[in-house]
Amino acid sequence: MDKNKKRQLVFDIIITVLVVLVIVLIDFFVVSLRSSSGDFKEEVLQADQSQSINSPENSIITKDLEQIKPGEKVFIPILNFHHIDKVPANVSKTTASYYIEPNDFEMIMQNLIAYNYQTVFLSEVIDLLEQGIKPPDNWLVLTFDDGNINYYTNAWPILQKYNLKSSIYIMTGVGGENYLSDEQIKELSESSLVEVGSHTIYHPKLTQISKPERLKELEISKDELEELLNTDITILSYPFGLYNQEIKDLAKAVGYKAGLTFDQDAWQDPQDLFELKRISVWPQMNVVKFLEKLKN
Ligand SMILES: [Zn+2]
Numbered sequence: 001m002d003k004n005k006k007r008q009l010v011f012d013i014i015i016t017v018l019v020v021l022v023i024v025l026i027d028f029f030v031v032s033l034r035s036s037s038g039d040f041k042e043e044v045l046q047a048d049q050s051q052s053i054n055s056p057e058n059s060i061i062t063k064d065l066e067q068i069k070p071g072e073k074v075f076i077p078i079l080n081f082h083h084i085d086k087v088p089a090n091v092s093k094t095t096a097s098y099y100i101e102p103n104d105f106e107m108i109m110q111n112l113i114a115y116n117y118q119t120v121f122l123s124e125v126i127d128l129l130e131q132g133i134k135p136p137d138n139w140l141v142l143t144f145d146d147g148n149i150n151y152y153t154n155a156w157p158i159l160q161k162y163n164l165k166s167s168i169y170i171m172t173g174v175g176g177e178n179y180l181s182d183e184q185i186k187e188l189s190e191s192s193l194v195e196v197g198s199h200t201i202y203h204p205k206l207t208q209i210s211k212p213e214r215l216k217e218l219e220i221s222k223d224e225l226e227e228l229l230n231t232d233i234t235i236l237s238y239p240f241g242l243y244n245q246e247i248k249d250l251a252k253a254v255g256y257k258a259g260l261t262f263d264q265d266a267w268q269d270p271q272d273l274f275e276l277k278r279i280s281v282w283p284q285m286n287v288v289k290f291l292e293k294l295k296n
Pocket of ligand 1 (some may be wrong): 118145146199203239
């Protein structure tokens with residue numbers, strides 16, 4: 001290579017390096033300009049917001065929710081189930097109506113999801129109602145009475161599969177192989193998908209026993225569950241759905257925040273949390289259709 005050609009090559013290399021450097025500098029300048037502009041900031045803000053909506057600890061964004069007007073009823077469907085299992089042979093029609101087959105139960109859950117219902121704990125509903133705030137339209141509560149073992153064997157796997165919250169109401173003095181064990185209740189309670197409430201000690205007709213017995217049923221069942229689970233038990237499901245004003249007052253005095261009846265409705269009186277209405281789900285029931293009809 002002669003001297004001139006060598007010089008030309010060195011010159012070309014220097015020019016190329018300079019051009020690349022200028023391009024990199026321009027690029028850097030443009031990016032830093034964009035990041036200080038409003039648009040870019042808004043993008044970041046939106047990303048942050050969507051993240052906080054999805055995170056479980058901030059699942060309730062109360063600022064966008066309406067206040068409840070005086071005297072206004074609110075639509076909060078609380079579904080009630082007893083057995084998720086095949087109907088046993090030779091049972092009465094009434095007993096059979098307490099059974100939903102696991103496949104049917106799964107279809108009901110899929111249907112609720114398809115119609116955008118969101119399962120929440122009753123305590124989440126109560127938190128809002130106590131602040132006079134109307135819960136979102138799509139909130140729905142799943143409740144299971146009696147602590148039957150088939151909740152654990154049949155309902156729980158389906159509820160876990162779809163990440164659905166539910167509440168179970170336990171009788172602390174009734175046990176055996178057909179019922180959830182203390183270990184199972186503990187495991188469920190720790191899962192973050194299950195909320196536990198009281199269904200008294202022995203499931204009596206509260207309206208037909210003596211006053212001291214009534215007090216015991218409400219108070220001791222609460223204490224025992226609180227000791228087992230190391231958490232506040234604030235919701236009572238009245239056995240047979242039976243209640244009166246005295247029972248409601250007693251439940252409040254003992255420290256419950258709400259009582260669940262079998263009065264078939266979803267329109268709730270936010271001023272009376274000790275008379276919450278529920279909808280018993282029966283076999284072949286089209287729950288979504290039923291709720292839509294009830295709502296309008
Ligand atoms: Zn019961």
